Amino acid sequence: TQRNTIFLEFFFDGSPSEVMGHEAEFTEAFERMIEQQLQERRLVEFRQRLTARRRGGRGGRRSSDGEADGEGGGSADGEGGGGCSSDQDWKEYLKRPVPATELSMRSMREAGCMLRFLVCQTSLSISASELLGQIAFQEHFPIDGVQQEMPLSTKPLPRWVYGLAPCAGTLAALMILAWWQAMKQVAGGGPTGVEGLRLSP
Secondary structure, X not given: OHHHEEEEEEEEEOXXXXXXXXXXXXXXXXXXXXXXXXXXXXXXXXXXXXHHHHHHHHHHHHHHHHHHHOOOOOOOOOOOHHHHHHHHHHHHHHHOOOOOOOOEEEEEEEEOOOOOEEEEEEEEEHHHHHHHHHHHOOOOOOEOOEOOOOOXXXXXXXXHHHHHHHHHHHHHHHHHHHHHHHHHHHHHOOOOHHHHOOXXX
């Protein structure tokens, strides 16, 4: 039903004319990419939960050993109950079914003016949309109520940055030179502004 789906748009460099005649192949590759991203995210979550469970298990064993060496036993409702709760959460997580993606390509359109984009209009399940949001917008999609840490980007800079850097440096140098000349005139007591203009009769 539409209550359980969210409509999203994905932007790609290009235009619909570039995939004309190959819409089915593009759609298949797009769906495969989405499924791969979701599987990688679920795998990361599984590894994090497994690591947390192992750490909790080691802590529980140390606590049990300490109680055995001390008073000879402990209450099941005390610190030892944390291990049972952790095991129960782990079992419930393993039994949790993988939510369906329910990805459907609705249409494709062109967007942009100077820069053209191929826009894929899709519908996704709420759970899949939330996972994609956690991947793309970590600052807006916390996990289990915990804010995510922003990862450092390892992607190379776009090509236009390398062309813009010399232009920005040249403009900055010209601006500094102009200010230096103006301050030199002021410090030297020379005519500045309107007073420095010589009007011919």
